[in-house]
Amino acid sequence: MGTQQLDTKIVAEMVAEAVLAPSMHNAQPWRFRHVASESALLVLADLDRAMPRSDPGNRALHIGCGAALFNLRVAAVHAGCAPVVRLLPDPAEPLVLASVQLGEAHPPGTDEDGLARLYPAIRERHTSRYPFEERDIPQDVRAALHRAADHEGAELLFPGPWHAETVRELVHDAESRDALNPEGMEDLYCWTRLGPEAETAVDGVPEYAFGPRLRDGKAPLRDFAGRRPVADRGTTAFERNPHLALLSTPGDAPAEWLRAGQALERVLLEATSAGLATSLTSHALESPDLRLLARDPVAGRGHVQMVLRIGYGPQGPATPRRPVRDVLDLV
Known part of the structure; x- marks a missing residue:
């Protein structure tokens, strides 16, 4: 499987989908780094957005970053890539939580993990703090x-x-x-x-x-x-x-x-x-x-x-997100 040289616009679009993930109190405790020479995107923890009283061990921080990582995988497949993920890839860099190698999908359109069909739901999903119906889930x-x-x-x-x-x-x-x-x-x-x-x-x-x-x-x-x-x-x-x-x-x-x-x-x-x-x-x-x-x-x-x-009930309103330029580093 080869790698793709992606332009910054496509990378920014992937990150724009990733940051729509939920996180504790919508703190968005993540950063992303595009390493163009390796066709890789790194997901990093942003400890400035940690919660020392509610989440002293950073468990919730990792869960939020994991959710963003999943959105990134979905967005990568949508963009025609075959993402290969490594969790905690470098013990010497504990803030690097995951690396995503952006390989070429082979053959084109291959989606073994069934991610592509979930892409529209990324922008449709919102936390709903409203009443739901008294109706069973099939x-x-x-x-x-x-x-x-x-x-x-x-x-x-x-x-x-x-x-x-x-x-x-x-x-x-x-x-x-x-x-x-x-x-x-x-x-x-x-x-x-x-x-x-x-x-x-x-x-x-x-x-x-x-x-x-x-x-x-x-x-x-x-x-x-x-x-x-x-x-x-x-x-x-x-x-x-x-x-x-x-x-x-x-x-x-x-x-x-x-x-x-x-x-x-x-x-x-x-x-x-x-x-x-x-x-x-x-x-x-x-x-x-x-x-x-x-x-x-x-x-x-x-x-x-x-x-x-x-x-079954109303979707909640969209909550704010930081601009991609504030969370994405290009190296």
């Missing part, structure tokens, strides 16, 4: 989401009623801890955008993406407003029987977190392609003791990396 759709996670080396488990209730209680416990320890809210306040700042933001979660406050129902949602007033936000009832899914990996080290991020984005794009809306919560996973309890003691295996809420 079994064939659940199976497709399960296969998507499995393809990336992760497991997607749809918990039964008692386990789903446990997960919801863990989210509530996490919220209660935040209320008792205001310092735990520092990262959230740092990465939320209120008032005029929301209209000009290039990162973080703007107030127009908070969604309404939960008046009734059991949807596990983080309230990004906290105790701060948000004009015209309102309250409403959410679904009483939300469909939750737990994404897990066998191990719990940086390479596994990157795989979790790729699996997460693959699941989200599959769900979007199937007409589903999604939201994420890692709130209960930010405390080691609560995270351990999130795993199903009977059916669960490995380490829970993310809790997904999936259902």
Whole structure:
């Protein structure tokens, strides 16, 4: 398989798709480096966007970068490349999380991983913090989401009623801890955008993406407003029987977190392609003791990396992204 000499416009277009991935509080903790002589794109961690209180081990940072890496793979296939990925390729450069060799697709149009069909969903996918319908997800759709996670080396488990209730209680416990320890809210306040700042933001979660406050129902949602007033936000009832899914990996080290991020984005794009809306919560996973309890003691295996809420409902609004010029280096 040969490599391609890609012009900077195509590289920039790939990165523009990559940065549409979700990340904790939309901090976008990534950078990209195009090494033209090697026809490679590197994904790097941006530690200036780490969250020392909510994510002291940078687990969520790696998951976000893994999601961006998956989008990059999809965009590369769309551009006619056959991406070859190496995770953590150089121990001497720990900030380099992945290298993507941009090989020529051979024969043209080959897409062994089934990535090309997911390309339209990259721009359609948005986190939805709105109520979903009380409507079941068909079994064939659940199976497709399960296969998507499995393809990336992760497991997607749809918990039964008692386990789903446990997960919801863990989210509530996490919220209660935040209320008792205001310092735990520092990262959230740092990465939320209120008032005029929301209209000009290039990162973080703007107030127009908070969604309404939960008046009734059991949807596990983080309230990004906290105790701060948000004009015209309102309250409403959410679904009483939300469909939750737990994404897990066998191990719990940086390479596994990157795989979790790729699996997460693959699941989200599959769900979007199937007409589903999604939201994420890692709130209960930010405390080691609560995270351990999130795993199903009977059916669960490995380490829970993310809790997904999936259902039929409105897609959320697009949240801001940093310009490509601010995240892409050309060497």
